[in-house]
Amino acid sequence: MRWEGNRQSDNVEDRRAGGGGGGFGFGGKSIGIGTIVIALLAWGVFGINPLTTIGVLGGAGSQVSQPAPGQAPPANDQAAAFVSTVLASTEDAWTQIFRQGGAQYREPRLVxxxxxxxxxxGMGQSAMGPFYCPADQTVYLDMEFFETLQRQLNAPGEFARAYVIAHEVGHHVQTLxxxxxxxxxxxxxxxxxxxxxxxVRMELQADCFAGIWANKSQQxxxxxxxxxxxxxxxxxxxxxxxHLQRQQTGMVRPDTFTHGSxxxxxxxxxxxxxxxxxxACDTFNAQSL
Structure with a gap:
């Protein structure tokens, strides 16, 4: 993926130096979220913020005070430059698409x-994987997930990482x-x-929107x-x-799918x-997924 030299987004906020609320470990007792996160990791790692879907940490729709804005990523941070470049390409693609439809695209932030x-x-945890919060229209990413993607999930490659970001931006498009x-x-x-x-239909549509981004950015x-x-x-x-269920339990239960096969x-x-x-991404009216 030849991404170097392309425009980088100004909508990336770097909170890595500040920590942001404490670490997290499996087996933690706080509101039982450890069990929930383990289940989410077993059934899928992308998608809408699990805090929004499940309503943990105070209930669905609860508001949490925001930390002071972080800084822009360091100019010499190659990994952050990649993320900023991919985010910029999603901005360009969706701005064009919305304009063609007679609307204005509102760009998300990425933290x-x-x-x-x-x-x-609510409190976002790196164990959730990348996620999108509709309440503040922001994508949250701990870049250590990219190592998980490569080593544990056996999905290497820069374009695989770009797909992760584009999928989360797809959830932002769904919000708009x-x-x-x-x-x-x-x-x-x-x-x-x-x-x-x-x-499942939400997640598959976000996958389809990621495909649209790939189409437009390649063009x-x-x-x-x-x-x-x-x-x-x-x-x-x-x-x-x-695939995840088979790896974790040796069994597949389609009625429990939340992201799709x-x-x-x-x-x-x-x-x-x-x-x-x-x-073409209308998964909600598709008779067959």
Whole structure:
């Protein structure tokens, strides 16, 4: 992926030096979140902030005071430069798409942190993996997750990492389009199985939106190299619910899926990349996922 030399976003905030709220370890007793995080890691590592979905740490929609804004990442931080460059490319792609639709794109922020940080959705923990908080329209990323992606999930490659960021930005697009609000309004009024099914459709649409970003950014920058698309597709497969469940328990329970199977995640990312169309990413009306 030839990303060096491209524009970097000004919407990246670096809280890594400040810590942001204390470390986290499995087995912690705080509101039982250790058990919840372990379950989330077993069933998928991307997606809407689990604090928003599950309503832990004070209940759904609870507001948490924000820390003082962090600084911009150091100019010589290569990893942060990569994240800033990918975020900028999502800004360019979605600004163009929204403008073509007669709307204005509101850019999200992206916060780099270590361990834990306060968010408008509750205390964010690195153990959750990257997540998006609709309440403050911010993507949160502990970049150590990229090492997890490569070593534990066997999904190496810069474009796999870029896919992670684009997927979270996809959740931001869902917020701007009103999809997140509509789905959240149904939570608590449907069964757990129906709730899981809604989450799957949300996640697959975010995968499709990541594919749209890949389409538009490639058209604009021609920055993909041989093997890049394959690395993103491999990442999509590695974090499919069926693959993760089979690894963790040796069993697959489709009724508990919250992100979609490996094949579904690959299919919807490919759908977005092939079409470059928001309309083609309507997972909620698709008869077959």
């Amino acid at each position: 780099l942190f270590r361990g834990a940080t306060r968010t408008a959705c 389009l009103g999809t997140t609000g509509k789905v959240d309004s149904l939570r608590g009024r449907v069964s757990e199985r129906e709730n899981n099914a809604l989450s 604009a920058k021609n920055w993909l190299e041989q093997g890049d698309l394959e690395s993103a597709m491999n990442a999509a497969a590695r974090i499919g619910d069926d 490996s094949a579904q995640r690959q299919r919807w990312f490919a759908q977005g990349f092939k079409t470059g169309s928001v309309q």
